[in-house]
Amino acid sequence: MSLKLKKYTIITGHYGSGKTNFAANLAVKAAEEGEKVTVVDLDIVNPYFRSADFAELFEKKGISLAAPLYANTNLDIPALSFNIEDFMSTDGKVIVDVGGDDSGASALARYKEFLLQNADDIEGICVINMYRYLTGTAAEAVEFMREIENASGIPMSAIVNNSNLGEETTAETIENSSAYADEVCRLTGLPLKYTVDASAGAEVKNRFPAEIYVKKIWEK
Amino acid sequence: MERNLMKGNEALAEAAIRAGCKCFFGYPITPQTEIAAYLAKYMPKNGGVFLQAESEIAAINMVLGAASAGVRAMTSSSSPGISLKSEGVSYIAGSDLPCVIINVQRGGPGLGGIQPSQSDYWQATKALGHGDYQLLVYAPCSVQEMVDKVTLAFDMADEFRMPAMILADGLLGQMMEPVTFPERKTELPPKPWATNGHGFKREHNIVNSLYLVPEELENSILDRYKRYEVIKANHTEAESYLCDDADIVVTAYGAAARVAKSAVNRARAMGIKVGLFRPITLWPFPVKEINEACKNAKALLDVEMSMGQMIEDVKLAINCSKPVHFFGRTGGVIPSPDEVLGEIKKLSDSNQ
Secondary structure, X not given: OOOOOOOEXXXXXXXXXXXXXXXXXXXXXXXXXXXXXXXXXXXXOOOOOOHHHHHHHHHHOOOEEXXXXXXXXXXXXXXXXXXXXXXXXXXXXXXXXXXXXXXXXXXXXXXXXXXXXXXXXXXXXXXXXXXXXXXXXXXXXXXXXXXXXXHXXXXXOEEEEOOOOHHHOOHHHHHOOHHHHHHHHHHHOOOEEXXXXXXXXXXXXXXXXXXXXXXXXXXX | XXXXXXXXXXXXXXXXXXXXXXXXXXXXXXXXXXXXHHHHHHOHHHOOXXXXXXXXXXXXXXXXXXXXXXXXXEEEEOHHHHHHHHHHHHHHHHOOOXXXXXXXXXXXXXXXXXXXXXXXXXXXXXXXXXXXXXXXXXXXXXXHHXXXXXXXXXXXXXXXXXXXXEEEEHHHHHOEEEEOOOOOOOOOOOOOOOOOOOOOOOXXXXXXXXXXXXXXXXXXXXXXXXXXXXXXXXXXXXXXXXXXXXXXXXXXXXXXXXXXXXXXXHHHHOOOOEEEEEEOEEEOOOHHHHHHHOOOXXXXXXEEOOOOOHHHHHHHHOOOXXXXXEXXXXXXXXXOHHHHHHHHHHHHHHHO
């Protein structure tokens, strides 16, 4: 598959939707297609399990990583060290992993003016997971997406269905979420860009084969 | 059964709502803040009260008040915040009040760090405040078990009129796992002792931890300790994994037990006879269960995310009858399965 990424891919979603794992997969695939890729970890909500965890993987794949100043340290300060000028002048493709709720998405609002000026270069992806407790119905998922859009000021332009039950995910788990994803697309009028499948072999629309990079320490 | 993917902290919060908790008082601190954030959104929708207090000390004293009125009440924090609550916890124990306290542990001492740790074992099991008293302490090791233990903690706290603690850690609080929730509790046992208004229909109830006559205070403590004996005899819980033929038994609780289990499986694949003993109740410590689990073992290996605190209870429980070795990482560093495997191999080689 060819990704044909736009200049900026903004990835949002509820924490637990698997957006960080999706962002890592997207970055690796783009790099393997020969793109110059920068991942921006804009997550100021989660203290652990974040894009900045993949520094080693990204280095191996030649992917640049821009993480908050104190990510994965003991400093509990959600400081963002990168400025708009850096953001604009980055060569290649930029993938932005945004924090998993409306307060996380407010970090994105800082770049709103610049992003809206370049709307044609931006893909806003909302990652959904039917098995998350509070986004289990299409209506809830859409409500959540609206909260993120309101907080960030950036409209979403595509849906990625990453429905999974963690280590219990089977092909059936993913296939059973198709109707949910279709309903989210219908309610929002947005296209279903991908259905993520981390090697479960599901038969689904726009299948995006993925690796599981977000692992617990006892699975490593 | 409906399965949902939940973050540990959210699952703790939802489990409390379903257990009939009607009052939550807290103060934000990483890595447990999602508990408060979740309850701020959903407690009011479930007919309860969420209140962010001005401090941890205020929050625990609000729990005392709500518990005294007979309401299921909870607070949560992480290590430094739990230290602040210790005075209130002692008063709650001294007043024979039920409540649930969640500690999502992080590195200490002092302000320490925000990464996961297990260095509050002593505080939870020996001395969360002054005086002769114990807390019920549960140490779940998965998101599902956190849900189950919150439910149990509320029930046990009510039954024995004492505070119960969920001793989790940052890793358990932040990680995602599939869970199934129990049905909502609709009926709770009556609390005839509650100070919830006598309506001129009964004598007024008194909730208090101050005694002017030493003998009366002593009697109140002796009564409490009789209840502790009932709990010790009937309510210990532990998991024994591949212990029957084990030459080496690894002891670990919480997230460290997940790491240890991976190491045990890897060692078994190499032909080493090793098992895992995981206490689920830390107070009371599962004495009978650990002696059963390590009856054929030549040595024990205690693994903790601390400098070694539970190891003292392990040694006491087996009456120092076998050598107990230790491996731990601390300050927010989590041991890896391969590090633990290395320690198991070392022990196995020296046992040959």
